[in-house]
Amino acid sequence: MRRTRLLRTLLAIPALTLALTALRPVGPAPDTATAAPDTVATASDTAAAATAAPVRIMPLGDSITGSPGCWRAVLWNKLQSTGYTSVDFVGTLGPQGCGVPYDGDNEGHGGFLATAVAQQNQLPGWLSATHPDIVVMHFGTNDVWSNIAPDRILAAHSTLVDQMRQSNPNMKVLVAQILPMNPGSCPECAARVTALNAQIPGWAATKSTSRSPVIAVDQWSGFSTATDTYDGVHPNATGDNKIAARWYPALTKLLTPGLTDRAPSTPRSR
Numbered sequence: 001m002r003r004t005r006l007l008r009t010l011l012a013i014p015a016l017t018l019a020l021t022a023l024r025p026v027g028p029a030p031d032t033a034t035a036a037p038d039t040v041a042t043a044s045d046t047a048a049a050a051t052a053a054p055v056r057i058m059p060l061g062d063s064i065t066g067s068p069g070c071w072r073a074v075l076w077n078k079l080q081s082t083g084y085t086s087v088d089f090v091g092t093l094g095p096q097g098c099g100v101p102y103d104g105d106n107e108g109h110g111g112f113l114a115t116a117v118a119q120q121n122q123l124p125g126w127l128s129a130t131h132p133d134i135v136v137m138h139f140g141t142n143d144v145w146s147n148i149a150p151d152r153i154l155a156a157h158s159t160l161v162d163q164m165r166q167s168n169p170n171m172k173v174l175v176a177q178i179l180p181m182n183p184g185s186c187p188e189c190a191a192r193v194t195a196l197n198a199q200i201p202g203w204a205a206t207k208s209t210s211r212s213p214v215i216a217v218d219q220w221s222g223f224s225t226a227t228d229t230y231d232g233v234h235p236n237a238t239g240d241n242k243i244a245a246r247w248y249p250a251l252t253k254l255l256t257p258g259l260t261d262r263a264p265s266t267p268r269s270r
Contacts, residue, residue: 054088058132059106061139066108068096074244076102084255090130114139115148118156127167138176145186150196154203165212173214174250175204182225183232217250
C-alpha cells in the first residue's frame with residue numbers, strides 16, 4: 001500500500017509543475033519594444049520612396065515645340081543619360097516622331113499664338129489635365145509673324161504665368177528668348193524677334209518670385225537661321241541640339257538626380 005501511494009505521488013509531480021507553469025504571466029519577448037519602431041521606420045521609408053512622384057515638366061509653345069519639336073527628344077535623353085531620371089514630360093499632345101525613344105508628351109500646338117491662348121483661356125484646361133511642376137515655354141513666334149507688338153506678347157505671357165500659378169503656386173517657368181526668324185515671306189520678322197527678345201529678361205525678372213521663379217533662357221544668340229533651320233523658322237537636327245543644350249543647364253538647376261528641388265530659396269535669372 002505504501003509503495004502504491006509513493007508511486008502516485010511521484011506521478012503527480014510533473015502534472016503539478018506543468019499546471020504552475022501555465023499560471024505564470026508571460027512577459028514581452030526580449031528586444032520586442034525596440035524592434036517594433038525600427039520595423040515601422042523601415043516600412044515608412046520604403047513606402048515614401050515607392051510613392052515619390054517624378055517631376056512633371058510641360059513643354060509649352062507652338063510648332064517649334066511640337067511639330068515635331070525633336071529638341072524635346074534630345075533633351076529627354078540627355079536628362080536620362082546624366083542621372084535626371086525621375087522626370088515626366090507632360091501634355092495633352094503625344095509624340096510626333098523623332099526616331100528615338102523618349103517621353104513625347106507636350107503642349108506644342110502648331111500655328112498657335114501666345115496672345116490667342118491667353119485670350120481664349122486655353123491653358124488652364126491643359127494644366128488641370130497634366131499638373132506640371134515646371135513649364136518650359138518657347139512661345140511667341142506666330143505672334144511675331146502676325147506683327148503683334150512685344151508689349152502685347154509679354155502681357156499674354158504674364159497671363160499664362162498667372163494661370164500656371166493658379167494651378168500650382170510653386171510653379172517654375174523657363175521662358176525662351178525665341179529663336180531668330182528669317183523666312184522669305186516675312187522680311188520684317190528678324191527685327192521683330194530682336195525687339196521681343198530684348199524685353200524678355202527684364203519682364204522675367206519682374207514676374208519672378210522666390211516661390212515661383214520665372215527664368216529667361218537665351219535661345220536666340222548663336223542660333224543661325226541659315227544652318228540651324230530648314231526654312232528660316234523651324235529647327236533642323238543641328239538646331240534641335242542647340243535648343244536642348246540651352247534648356248539643359250537652366251532645367252537641371254531646378255532638379256537634382258532623381259529628385260525635385262521644388263522650392264529654391266531665390267529665383268535664378270539670366
